[in-house]
Amino acid sequence: MITRQQYESAKRRAAEMLAEAGVLARPDELARIEVVDLGLGELEQTGLQIMTLVSTGEIGVKVLALFPNQVFSQHKHPPLGVYPGKEETFRCQWGELYLYTPGEPTPNPRARPPAHRKHTYTVWHETVMRPGDQVTSPPNTFHWFQAGSEGAVVWSFSSRPTDVQDVFTDPDVQRVTRIVDLL
Amino acid sequence: MITRQQYESAKRRAAEMLAEAGVLARPDELARIEVVDLGLGELEQTGLQIMTLVSTGEIGVKVLALFPNQVFSQHKHPPLGVYPGKEETFRCQWGELYLYTPGEPTPNPRARPPAHRKHTYTVWHETVMRPGDQVTSPPNTFHWFQAGSEGAVVWSFSSRPTDVQDVFTDPDVQRVTRIVDLL
Numbered sequence: 324m325i326t327r328q329q330y331e332s333a334k335r336r337a338a339e340m341l342a343e344a345g346v347l348a349r350p351d352e353l354a355r356i357e358v359v360d361l362g363l364g365e366l367e368q369t370g371l372q373i374m375t376l377v378s379t380g381e382i383g384v385k386v387l388a389l390f391p392n393q394v395f396s397q398h399k400h401p402p403l404g405v406y407p408g409k410e411e412t413f414r415c416q417w418g419e420l421y422l423y424t425p426g427e428p429t430p431n432p433r434a435r436p437p438a439h440r441k442h443t444y445t446v447w448h449e450t451v452m453r454p455g456d457q458v459t460s461p462p463n464t465f466h467w468f469q470a471g472s473e474g475a476v477v478w479s480f481s482s483r484p485t486d487v488q489d490v491f492t493d494p495d496v497q498r499v500t501r502i503v504d505l506l
Numbered sequence: 507m508i509t510r511q512q513y514e515s516a517k518r519r520a521a522e523m524l525a526e527a528g529v530l531a532r533p534d535e536l537a538r539i540e541v542v543d544l545g546l547g548e549l550e551q552t553g554l555q556i557m558t559l560v561s562t563g564e565i566g567v568k569v570l571a572l573f574p575n576q577v578f579s580q581h582k583h584p585p586l587g588v589y590p591g592k593e594e595t596f597r598c599q600w601g602e603l604y605l606y607t608p609g610e611p612t613p614n615p616r617a618r619p620p621a622h623r624k625h626t627y628t629v630w631h632e633t634v635m636r637p638g639d640q641v642t643s644p645p646n647t648f649h650w651f652q653a654g655s656e657g658a659v660v661w662s663f664s665s666r667p668t669d670v671q672d673v674f675t676d677p678d679v680q681r682v683t684r685i686v687d688l689l
Contacts, residue, residue, distance in 0.1 A: 345528050345530070347528070347599055347637055347638055348638065349638040352638075376597065376640070376663075377595050377597075377640070377642075377663050379593060379595070379642060381565075381593045381664075381665040382564075382565050382593070382595070382663055382664065382665055384567075384595075384663045410562060410564045410565070412560045412562070412565070412567070414559065414560075416530055454530055455530055455531065455532040455535075457559070457560070459560075459562060480559075480560050480565060480567045480663070481564075481565065482564040482565055482665075
């Protein structure tokens with residue numbers, strides 16, 4: 324849960340990062356930036372800002388803006404009926420992103436998830452992504468990521484998005500952002 | 507059919523346009539730019555330069571560079587077995603693109619396909635695309651496009667690419683580029 328003011332402030336900050344990163348966006352796209360706090364109310368530590376460019380029954384194109392050291396919780400995109408689940412290619416546009424996927428755990432990983440949630444991060448094979456670097460995460464496969472100390476702007480190119488069905492390891496996570504208007 | 511020298515020169519020119527348009531690309535991606543003359547040997551008039559960023563069994567992400575007034579012939583992406591065919595979203599990044607799709611023919615359209623091939627262009631509903639503009643072409647639906655007088659750089663976000671199966675209206679078109687080395 325975040326306040327309207329926090330939401331709007333995070334949107335503005337994300338829009339500034341997208342401009343800094345050289346991502347072309349229309350005013351209506353910037354106005355629709357989603358701020359995702361995963362229901363944890365710790366947006367600076369855990370969350371994500373998402374600008375969606377394309378979302379059809381076939382594909383999704385989004386640009387993700389992460390604040391400095393912001394982490395997005397471990398999750399996977401499960402199969403739905405005959406759909407094998409969302410396949411997602413991350414491409415770094417600006418800054419630095421640490422991406423974690425299944426495989427040999429990386430010694431001395433760079434990411435530092437919040438200590439009180441660290442037990443919900445179980446895949447530790449690290450890829451350090453800088454501008455132009457690209458990694459594809461297969462369907463139904465856990466992954467999570469954290470921005471470096473400057474933040475990160477990252478493309479997400481995927482098959483059909485199914486955000487609300489995403490499976491998170493952290494039982495406290497709620498994928499739908501609740502915004503409260505404080506009077 | 508184009509010569510190796512024409513091919514390499516078109517690649518360099520496309521790479522310069524991508525840089526001018528602010529598209530982030532790795533050297534290996536620029537080195538793999540495809541030059542497509544559609545077998546017509548009239549690249550300045552008809553053809554396309556393609557930088558592929560993602561091509562999986564699920565999606566394709568390409569950046570198209572078109573020289574000034576270059577046209578890409580009318581075609582569609584047909585169904586293949588259970589696959590309904592490639593759905594393609596065009597998003598203009600730089601310059602101006604005139605996109606033609608089925609529907610009410612636009613009076614006084616801006617595009618001027620080469621006169622000797624004009625009979626192969628049968629859909630004339632025009633969308634003028636400038637940076638940030640975006641149009642989705644459904645599977646198995648004819649479309650073609652021409653760049654404005656400065657050229658154009660355009661994203662293509664799509665479901666699974668099936669380039670060699672594309673159906674062109676012009677019977678002279680060959681989708682696979684033949685490069686000849688002149689000795």
